[in-house]
Amino acid sequence: MHIGIKDIIDILFVAVFLYQIYKLMRASGTTALFTGILAFLVVWVLVSQVLEMRLMGAILDKFISVGVLVLIILFQDEIRRFLFALGSHRRWKIFSYIFKGKNELRGSESKYIAPVVLACMNMARKKTGALIVIGQEIDLAVYEHTGEIFNADVNARLIENIFFKNSPLHDGAMIISDNRIKAAGCILPVAQHAVLPKDFGLRHRSGLGLSMETDALVIIVSEERGKISLAHQGRLAGNITAEELQQILSGERKVSDFC
Numbered sequence: 001m002h003i004g005i006k007d008i009i010d011i012l013f014v015a016v017f018l019y020q021i022y023k024l025m026r027a028s029g030t031t032a033l034f035t036g037i038l039a040f041l042v043v044w045v046l047v048s049q050v051l052e053m054r055l056m057g058a059i060l061d062k063f064i065s066v067g068v069l070v071l072i073i074l075f076q077d078e079i080r081r082f083l084f085a086l087g088s089h090r091r092w093k094i095f096s097y098i099f100k101g102k103n104e105l106r107g108s109e110s111k112y113i114a115p116v117v118l119a120c121m122n123m124a125r126k127k128t129g130a131l132i133v134i135g136q137e138i139d140l141a142v143y144e145h146t147g148e149i150f151n152a153d154v155n156a157r158l159i160e161n162i163f164f165k166n167s168p169l170h171d172g173a174m175i176i177s178d179n180r181i182k183a184a185g186c187i188l189p190v191a192q193h194a195v196l197p198k199d200f201g202l203r204h205r206s207g208l209g210l211s212m213e214t215d216a217l218v219i220i221v222s223e224e225r226g227k228i229s230l231a232h233q234g235r236l237a238g239n240i241t242a243e244e245l246q247q248i249l250s251g252e253r254k255v256s257d258f259c
Contacts, residue, residue: 043114085160112154113249119159120221120228121242129170129223130163131188131203134249135177136215141208147172147186152179159244173206173218189213196236199225207231217249230255 018038044064048057116132123130133140148169152158154176162184163170172185190202192211199222207218211231218231228245229238237258240248247253 011200017053040067068079103129104163110250112176113246115154115156115159116176116219117242117246118250119156120245122156122160122161122221123221124226124228124242126220127226128160128165129203130159130219131173131207132159132219132221133173133175133186133188133207133210134217134219135182136217138214138216140175140177140182140214140216143148143173143186143188144175144183147175147183149183150181152181154179173210188218197238200229200236200238204229204231204236208234211235217255219245 028084040063044057044060047053047060112134120130120132122128133143144225157174159174162174163169169185173188175182175185177184185228188206189209189212191203191212194203194205194208196204196208201222201224203220205218205223207229208231209217212234220229220231221227222229227239228242229236230240230245230248231237232248232255235255238256240258244253244258246256
């Protein structure tokens with residue numbers, strides 16, 4: 001049997017597709033289900049294609065046709081997030097480098113860092129609670145629409161005013177993406193089964209919960225302790241300084257360095 005370049009490309013595409021599905025399942029905590037589906041597909045191929053068992057193959061074919069619809073219904077939220085991530089303009093950032101200089105593009109992407117760090121530093125000093133989401137590759141439109149849409153410039157004074165104790169939006173989360181404040185007062189998923197220190201409250205669980213479902217960086221300012229924490233990819237770094245926060249947001253260091 002001759003294997004050509006087209007066959008190799010086909011195998012690579014299938015491998016990438018399966019890996020992306022695995023990442024999707026892992027983010028939603030359904031890795032065991034993914035393994036079971038994969039095992040079922042292997043059995044189906046062996047029975048219907050390799051061993052050519054007609055009766056058993058016909059039964060499994062019916063399960064496959066119905067199972068696809070069932071999976072779409074069960075995982076509609078995860079599929080929507082996957083498609084958002086696939087279609088996000090950040091996936092195609094390479095084209096921006098063609099029309100803009102690399103330094104110019106990086107400079108425009110980091111404009112939000114200084115105002116966010118300054119606001120967090122001031123709020124921590126005043127013991128003002130805050131929950132700020134910094135969007136990465138995965139689109140956060142689903143969470144933006146749970147709050148009030150802003151689409152405003154990132155400004156330290158504006159951030160502090162939104163999280164002021166008497167503000168109607170101070171209990172929710174602020175979402176920043178593409179150097180803009182997209183929304184405030186947003187509701188985030190709570191990490192139900194995470195083991196956290198007793199002095200970490202609902203803000204920390206919400207920040208950790210969103211970090212488990214997306215690739216966003218989530219900054220939490222504690223109202224009780226006046227400390228800054230940061231969640232990313234299911235990890236939570238507590239008691240970080242303003243300088244460390246700036247290093248993480250600029251990509252110089254990772255959240256895992258502080259866990």
